[in-house]
Amino acid sequence: MRISRAKAVVGIAALVLLAAGCGSGDNGTGGTGSDVTLTVSRWAGPAAEAEVQLLKDFTKQTGIKVRVDAIDYAQLKQKQTLAAQNKTGDYDLLYVPEAWYQEYNKAGYLVALDQYLDAADKADFNSTALDITSSGGKIYGLPDFLQSPLLVYNKDEFAAKNVQVPKNWDELLAAAKVFKDKGTGIAFPGRQGSAVVDVLSVVAKGDGGGLFDAGGKLALTSQPVVDSAAFLTSLMKQSLDGSAGWHYDETTKAVQFGQAPLAICVSGLFSVAEDPAQSKVAGKLGYAPIPYQQTAAGLLATWSYSIPVGSKHEKEAYQLASWLTSKDTQVKMIQAFPGHLSLRTSVFDDPSLAAKAPWLPAVKETLANATTPPLSANGAKLTDALGAGMNGLFVKGGDPAQMLQSVQQQLASDF
Structure with missing residues (x-):
């Protein structure tokens, strides 16, 4: 991770x-x-x-x-x-x-x-x-x-399609669908690994929850986490082809080379997308919190x-x-x-x-x-298991609640 x-x-x-x-x-x-x-x-x-x-x-x-x-x-x-x-x-x-x-x-x-x-x-x-x-x-x-990850979008593409910057889940799904129907979609980091777990953590935090409860106990079966996993599974269906195998590097490149009109990218790579020597869209990008249900959230x-x-x-x-x-x-x-x-x-x-x-x-x-990434010594185990579970939902489908229950049980002795 x-x-x-x-x-x-x-x-x-x-x-x-x-x-x-x-x-x-x-x-x-x-x-x-x-x-x-x-x-x-x-x-x-x-x-x-x-x-x-x-x-x-x-x-x-x-x-x-x-x-x-x-x-x-x-x-x-x-x-x-x-x-x-x-x-x-x-x-x-x-x-x-x-x-x-x-x-x-x-x-x-x-x-x-x-x-x-x-x-x-x-x-x-x-x-x-x-x-x-x-x-x-x-x-x-x-x-x-x-x-921290943010929503990155091409302002020219949004204006051409009369799409407003999404603030909540429904608006993000609708915006991504507009572009998916035109042959692109949202660039999403769906590959097994830290990126998809980071995004799930932020989305759950924005819905009033998190991977851990207030007492520090693993809380993957809590409603905000289940709902967030289900939302991201729906979002993947409106993603650019190949997103299930992408990390932040690939989502940034999709934006950078004008392939994706919107994406979830990590802040450490924003400067690459804004560099005229490396990017086709420098100066055309907007940045917003990842759409949320209750409050804008980030990752520390x-x-x-x-x-x-x-x-x-x-x-x-x-x-x-x-x-x-x-x-x-x-x-x-x-x-x-x-x-x-x-x-x-x-x-x-x-x-x-x-x-x-x-x-x-x-x-x-x-x-x-x-929110923060997992801070305990067993954090890598959670990232591996949860990243694999989320990627499985994206590629094979399934019930998010059952996947999260399985990971919760698998890691019960570690957290």
Whole structure:
């Protein structure tokens, strides 16, 4: 689940070592000088490359040098946990996805950050994102990045067919049918895997429910989840041919090359569809929450910066994490890599980003009612089983309630 979603964001996966320049001295910003070098562990790709360029400013401001160990997602956790278990001090900052925090905190890998984080700064972060990194009432990570699925549509195609932007399930089914009857339809990520589970989670949240109940128990047989699975099964019937085998990469390409007039895509790939050098529809796209029954909903698939126990430069590491997640740096990061989405509330209203990232208003609307991917160590089991079940409904048909009951029973001992 996490691997496929990470690929959708970074686009490439390679073992690289990137440096953030040298610099020296302290320019009055609290730096400790050029004798300190921090090493950051994170995944590779365009986001890492953009970050490295920004880190040159951090070095100029503080005199602190930074090395970025940017590697393939599939090896990232292994390297982080090995360093944390042995307290080697190899890393001063870890880039951690939401699904790893429960394990890392239970194992005692991370340093609590409450002593450094002031109230005003804390208030600007998305509160649910902070909760993801927290354990025992303490905060162990500063939220940096999120991705979430949205409805993406071609404004010209909608105008030509006199189709309004859908807000609820019936309207989305009707809009998709208009285009299906004309030979296209909605591009939907129906392949077994994380995307279809993400979308089901968001749709259920928008119907007042979720994959888990208020007490954290698996709730696949709850009415909102059953209804959401049935709705998505109906939506697949109005999809572009091949959608049952697609993930986010394919739905984005269908929009990007003008094949699909509407689609469910993930935010990390929006910038590709808006790039005139890569897209036939750049500047023609609109963005909206996935249609809902009660309230617009989103997904908090997040990455946050944490300090591992054993860091040789804990204070400087927090200084770097704070700088990376500050509003100013977050705005610059989006300007450099529009696929970046911040978890700072104030960033969404920055006027300099309106043209660069036109999806921000829709994302902001969904974050007030956002769910998370499965956070427990058994989350991958749920994604595999539920993804297979949903894909089975799309390809072979069947009763959504029975499928969900089967998966609930199959995973009863794991949740």
